[in-house]
Amino acid sequence: DVKVTQSSRYLVKRTGEKVFLECVQDMDHENMFWYRQDPGLGLRLIYFSYDVKMKEKGDIPEGYSVSREKKERFSLILESASTNQTSMYLCASSFPPPDGNTIYFGEGSWLTVV
Amino acid sequence: AQSVTQPDIHITVSEGASLELRCNYSYGATPYLFWYVQSPGQGLQLLLKYFSGDTLVQGIKGFEAEFKRSQSSFNLRKPSVHWSDAAEYFCAVVMMDSSYKLIFGSGTRLLVRP
Numbered sequence: 771d772v773k774v775t776q777s778s779r780y781l782v783k784r785t786g787e788k789v790f791l792e793c794v795q796d797m798d799h800e801n802m803f804w805y806r807q808d809p810g811l812g813l814r815l816i817y818f819s820y821d822v823k824m825k826e827k828g829d830i831p832e833g834y835s836v837s838r839e840k841k842e843r844f845s846l847i848l849e850s851a852s853t854n855q856t857s858m859y860l861c862a863s864s865f866p867p868p869d870g871n872t873i874y875f876g877e878g879s880w881l882t883v884v
Numbered sequence: 885a886q887s888v889t890q891p892d893i894h895i896t897v898s899e900g901a902s903l904e905l906r907c908n909y910s911y912g913a914t915p916y917l918f919w920y921v922q923s924p925g926q927g928l929q930l931l932l933k934y935f936s937g938d939t940l941v942q943g944i945k946g947f948e949a950e951f952k953r954s955q956s957s958f959n960l961r962k963p964s965v966h967w968s969d970a971a972e973y974f975c976a977v978v979m980m981d982s983s984y985k986l987i988f989g990s991g992t993r994l995l996v997r998p
Contacts, residue, residue: 803986810893812974812990820984829987867916867984875928 773797776861776876783883789848791879793861799874801864802844804828804836806857807878813860819844820866851883886911888977890989897965898997905960905992907975916978917958919949920988923971931973934958945969970996 777792793802801820805813805828815828817836825836833855837845844863848855861876887910897903909915917934932943939951949960958975975989 801984801986805988810990812890813976813988815985815987818985826985828985862986864984864986867978867980873930873986877927 774861774863774874774876776859776879778879779877780880781882783848783851783881785852785883787848787851787883789851789881789883791846791848791859791861791881793844793846793863793876794842795844795863795874796842797863797874798841799863800841800866802838803862803864804834804844804846805860805862806830806855807860808857816846816859848881851881853883855881856883857881886977886979886985886987888975888987888989890973890975890992892992893990894993894995896995896997899967900964903960903962903965903969903994905973905975905994907958907960907989909956909958909975909977911956911977911979913980914953915980917949917951918976918978919943919947919958919960920974920976921945921971922974922991928974931960965994965996967996967998970994 774795803818804816807813814830819825819838835847859879864873889908919931920928931947932941934941934951972991972993974991979985
């Protein structure tokens with residue numbers, strides 16, 4: 771019954787590496803979101819996409835990029851990972867507009883950059 | 885800039901006492917409003933939502949929230965807190981423009997004294 775799948779639950783990467791975090795949803799949702807969650811800071815929006823090939827910056831896009839070539843897949847890319855990007859990354863998807871009952875979250879990806 | 889503010893990082897209440905968690909948003913129009921709860925190591929669970937209509941909304945687990953347009957607030961309340969309510973609570977809003985950006989507050993951690 772998994773609807774939003776994040777490809778990796780736990781990753782350890784070295785500083786300077788290129789990192790791909792993949793998110794796939796099987797509900798034909800137009801909207802997809804990438805957040806990072808840090809203690810005391812809540813969920814901060816990195817990027818979101820409202821259609822294939824369409825993206826908008828969230829509140830903290832610096833150091834990240836995204837790709838949405840297919841409707842079901844939304845990738846978060848760290849071009850050159852840094853230690854301050856160590857965090858839990860959470861993907862979400864929904865129909866527009868996001869109705870609380872139809873916003874689905876992935877299980878999260880814990881990234882450690884050493 | 886659009887934002888969601890939860891001014892209380894931590895709140896401690898005694899079991900059986902009443903609870904109010906504050907949420908304010910900054911946006912030109914009325915957004916969709918949500919409250920989520922996250923227990924340690926768990927995902928986000930929707931407590932309640934407001935789209936329009938009656939400004940007092942009821943949610944699960946005995947929670948309610950009141951939308952006050954004049955104060956741009958959507959505070960969460962519970963008349964009698966149970967020890968199992970200890971968790972982190974997030975207010976979230978959807979900006980009702982063409983892209984439906986979904987942003988979260990920084991969260992309030994609730995501690996419950998026996």
